[in-house]
Amino acid sequence: MFQALKEYNHVVFLVAQPTVNKLAGVADLPGKYSFIFTDNLGGRGPEVVAHEVGHNLDLKHTQGWDDYGNLEGGPKDPDNVMHPTLKEAGTLDKLRFYQWSVVNKQQ
Numbered sequence: 781m782f783q784a785l786k787e788y789n790h791v792v793f794l795v796a797q798p799t800v801n802k803l804a805g806v807a808d809l810p811g812k813y814s815f816i817f818t819d820n821l822g823g824r825g826p827e828v829v830a831h832e833v834g835h836n837l838d839l840k841h842t843q844g845w846d847d848y849g850n851l852e853g854g855p856k857d858p859d860n861v862m863h864p865t866l867k868e869a870g871t872l873d874k875l876r877f878y879q880w881s882v883v884n885k886q887q
């Protein structure tokens with residue numbers, strides 16, 4: 781099975797009952813793999829998948845603190861798909877032009 785994963789650019793694992801409290805997901809930045817913690821999505825599954833794959837494509841958080849306590853820069857942008865927290869997030873359906881440029885560099 782894992783041999784077959786080499787053929788894909790991005791692989792998303794869905795994980796129930798995660799040992800990581802409260803996080804909705806984690807991902808390589810940039811990279812191939814991301815993990816979605818299905819018990820922590822709060823009804824925002826598609827948005828979280830887009831967010832974590834965004835990390836795989838080298839997109840960073842728009843503001844706030846990362847999962848490891850490091851302050852990250854950027855404007856407050858609660859509707860942006862790369863907003864760092866579900867609790868304070870808006871629609872999570874926006875992608876800025878500078879982010880689109882980052883994504884296109886990965887192709």
Ligand SMILES: [Zn+2]
Binds near residue numbers: 831835841864
């Ligand atoms: Zn994130």
